[in-house]
Amino acid sequence: MTRTLLAAIARLISGASVRWVDCEPDTCQRVYFANHTSHLDALVLWSSLPSHVRELTRPVAAKDYWEKGWVRPYLAKNVFDALLIDRTHIKVHQSPVDLMLKAIGDTHSLIVFPEGKRNTESEIDEFKSGLYYLAKKRPDLELVPVHIDNLNRVLPRGEFLPVPMLSCITFGAPMWLEAGEPKSNFLERARSAVRRLKET
Amino acid sequence: MNLMDLATFGLVGGVLALLGAATGIGQLLKQQADTGMNPAVIEQFNLRIRAWWILCAVLAVAFLMGRGVTVAFFWFLSSWALREFITLTPTRMADHRALFWVFFLFTPLQYVFIGRNLYDLFSVVIPVYAFLFIPARIAFAGDFKRYLERCAKIQSGLMICVYCLSYAPALLYLKLPAPPTAAEKIEAVVTEAVATEAAAPDSTAAVVPPRQHLPPNARLLFFFLLVVTLGDAFQYLSEKTLGQHIIAPAISPNRTWEGYLGGVGCATLFGTVMWWATPFKPWEAALMSLVITTMGFAGGMTMSAIKRDRGVKDYGTLVEGHAGVLDRIDSMCFAAPVFYHLTRFIFPQ
Numbered sequence: 001m002t003r004t005l006l007a008a009i010a011r012l013i014s015g016a017s018v019r020w021v022d023c024e025p026d027t028c029q030r031v032y033f034a035n036h037t038s039h040l041d042a043l044v045l046w047s048s049l050p051s052h053v054r055e056l057t058r059p060v061a062a063k064d065y066w067e068k069g070w071v072r073p074y075l076a077k078n079v080f081d082a083l084l085i086d087r088t089h090i091k092v093h094q095s096p097v098d099l100m101l102k103a104i105g106d107t108h109s110l111i112v113f114p115e116g117k118r119n120t121e122s123e124i125d126e127f128k129s130g131l132y133y134l135a136k137k138r139p140d141l142e143l144v145p146v147h148i149d150n151l152n153r154v155l156p157r158g159e160f161l162p163v164p165m166l167s168c169i170t171f172g173a174p175m176w177l178e179a180g181e182p183k184s185n186f187l188e189r190a191r192s193a194v195r196r197l198k199e200t
Numbered sequence: 201m202n203l204m205d206l207a208t209f210g211l212v213g214g215v216l217a218l219l220g221a222a223t224g225i226g227q228l229l230k231q232q233a234d235t236g237m238n239p240a241v242i243e244q245f246n247l248r249i250r251a252w253w254i255l256c257a258v259l260a261v262a263f264l265m266g267r268g269v270t271v272a273f274f275w276f277l278s279s280w281a282l283r284e285f286i287t288l289t290p291t292r293m294a295d296h297r298a299l300f301w302v303f304f305l306f307t308p309l310q311y312v313f314i315g316r317n318l319y320d321l322f323s324v325v326i327p328v329y330a331f332l333f334i335p336a337r338i339a340f341a342g343d344f345k346r347y348l349e350r351c352a353k354i355q356s357g358l359m360i361c362v363y364c365l366s367y368a369p370a371l372l373y374l375k376l377p378a379p380p381t382a383a384e385k386i387e388a389v390v391t392e393a394v395a396t397e398a399a400a401p402d403s404t405a406a407v408v409p410p411r412q413h414l415p416p417n418a419r420l421l422f423f424f425l426l427v428v429t430l431g432d433a434f435q436y437l438s439e440k441t442l443g444q445h446i447i448a449p450a451i452s453p454n455r456t457w458e459g460y461l462g463g464v465g466c467a468t469l470f471g472t473v474m475w476w477a478t479p480f481k482p483w484e485a486a487l488m489s490l491v492i493t494t495m496g497f498a499g500g501m502t503m504s505a506i507k508r509d510r511g512v513k514d515y516g517t518l519v520e521g522h523a524g525v526l527d528r529i530d531s532m533c534f535a536a537p538v539f540y541h542l543t544r545f546i547f548p549q
Contacts, residue, residue, distance in 0.1 A: 015283060015287075150287060152293075153287075153291070153293075153296075156293045156296050157293075159296050159297075161300050163286075163296060163299045163300050163303055164279070164283055164303060165283055165286055165287045166283055166284065166287040
């Protein structure tokens, strides 16, 4: 109930139109990876999924941001069931990738932002290697590129009041890690897959 | 049923019949495979019809629930149009706070003033106070890149989408001449006609004091919306059938002088025939319709220029499958303030 309501509010504020290009909503296990420009990204991407898919999808978010105050932890824990990752203390025996894989088991999907932090430039940053290791350890996961457009104007970095402009979420064709593909090639391929969605 | 009811039902029934007929024609054209017509044109036509149905349904609900609801509905319409406008005109990060106040202070404030009929305030709050506030707030944010351009964009958006459009619901608060206008006017015509013949028995004098089903202001707003949208529709039709002389090819390859004349001519004729539903005399209704449709055409032209500048076809391209709200109301935005002021001039408050 709260989830549906929050998703509806997020859709209204962000004015998000959702496009699926060469891809259909599905409950199979996926990793949605997107460019990161606003705090709203995770919430809006999550709410733009159809509700039966949304139920099975957990955004990966920064612990330091989502544990502040009392609204954010409530939302993260009870509403969209975020997987909070500690960006400051990364332990060797419990790497973020292992945490993610443990969290999704064999039913859930993930939303990740491989740039690692919000980006204020119009060009998408280099991707962090987490996506590569996810793909390597679980080659069965579908990796779906997602491009988020204009959300940085709805809530830019450093602002806390959103301006209700229209945004656009584009889902692209799933991709996989190819046999023997080097890390940097794969990450560049993933990045350009997101970038290409901007033009479609 | 008395004459007042007749006027109201005539208006509502006429609109419903018109829309019904248009829908029927649209669906028929869609199903016929080889009419020799461009399917995109038919699709466009059907899309417009659907938008009008929605507009009519929402307006009907708003009218029935009172002026406040109508004002709130136009507030929503304004906000949505402004949202489309600002989305497609690039602003910079430093404009964020200014935009926040535009959306959440000036827009609601304008409609609150409209709802309280504070003419002295709603006629100046945006063109003066918001006009001054926006550049100041942007200056304080400390980013001078394309400064004047950014100010102008936000100001234009606010003026067109909020200020101008808000004059449409403001019509509901004008003091118009004594209520039973439509009944009296028809009666006057009838009795005049009767008087010229022999002394016929008094049949129309039995008109009971009319009950107000639709207050005259609501009918005035309805008349306005009807003439604007019909102006658009007739103009579209005449462009498709007669269009030859393009006005400004660089702005819009569709807008022709034939389209303008056809649209304005037909809608003015229609508006004149509808004089009995308005507080106007027939010649006033004709003049009003002429002004409304001309302004509407100017609005469409202006919005085309802005869209051309931004390199988009529709404001709604961001929302797939829908033409934008702004694409539908551009002519309304331009016609509303002029119609309001002329009406105010004819009936001094």
